[in-house]
Amino acid sequence: MLRVLVVDDQDLFRGGFSMILNAQPDLTVVGEASDGAEAVRVALEVRPDVVLMDVRMPNVDGVEATAQICRHTTAKVLVLTMFDLDEYVYDALRAGASGFLLKDIRRDELVNAVRVVAAGESLLAPTVTRRLIADLVQRGQPVPRLTAKLAHLTDRELATLRLVAQGLSNAEIATELTVSEHTVKTHVSNLLTKLDLRDRVQAVVFAYESGLVIAGA
Incomplete structure (x- = not known):
């Protein structure tokens, strides 16, 4: 049984x-x-196991709450937002969130999202991925450590990490590297x-901040 905490003002x-x-x-x-x-x-x-986290809330917002929860627990955080271009989303992802959901999400999508994130996967729309990468690129030089x-x-x-950073799924990475999808999952886990x-969200951030992947290269 997956345990969920719902956070919204x-x-x-x-x-x-x-x-x-x-109901599930x-x-x-x-x-x-x-x-x-x-x-x-x-x-x-x-x-x-999973936290549905609104980002725009009074007092302590969802970004700070996400950072604290990810720092002190093993819970996966799914950010809830009204807009897919909400600047708070990027801050929450950097704070440790595993993905984001729009508040007008369908029931089946919500349920599936919780299960996917609980299983260790991440949920990122292409618009958010592009904005997140652009933000990382603006930071400049790779971090030596x-x-x-x-x-x-x-x-x-x-x-595998390079391909994860490009947004490829496990199946796509398997095709690219000519290996089984199970092998890709093992590489990602390792x-x-x-x-x-x-x-995987943190893996994307790491790939760019370490200099392994350079935008436009």
């Missing part, structure tokens, strides 16, 4: 999401919160462990 959204998730046989809402501070407190108490970590990866893991990363 609007009762209608919070209640609606909880109702949809609780493998999902249960173990808590709700109306702002970031409450979200962190409840997350530390109930230890959810991150570049040094690349030495821990095998050639296959480096190749590189995340070696680099101490939570998921």
Whole structure:
């Protein structure tokens, strides 16, 4: 049973999401919160597998709450937003979120998203991926301490990381490297462990900040 914490300052959204998730046989809402501070407190108490996190909230916003929850728990955070170009989304992804959802998402998409993120995958729309990469590129030179970590990866893991950073799925990477999809999953799992990363979103950030992948190259 996957345990979910729903965070939103609007009762209608919070209640609606909880109702949809609780109707699933493998999902249960173990808590709700109306702002970031409450979200962190409840997350530390109930230890959810997944947190649906609104970003625009009074007091402590979703970005800071995401950073604290990712720092102190193993929960996966899915950011909730009204707009796919919300600047807060990028900050939340850098804080450790595993992806984002628009608030007008369909029921089946919401349920699937929770399951996907709980399984260790990430959810990023192409518009967000492009904006996130553009933001990383503007930072300039690679971070030396991150570049040094690349030495821990095998050639296959480096190749896999490059393709992950380009937004390819496991199936597409398998075709590109002429290996099985299971082998790709193993490479992704190994590189995340070696680099101490939570998921593919952080892997994309790492690939650009370490200089492994250069935009336009």
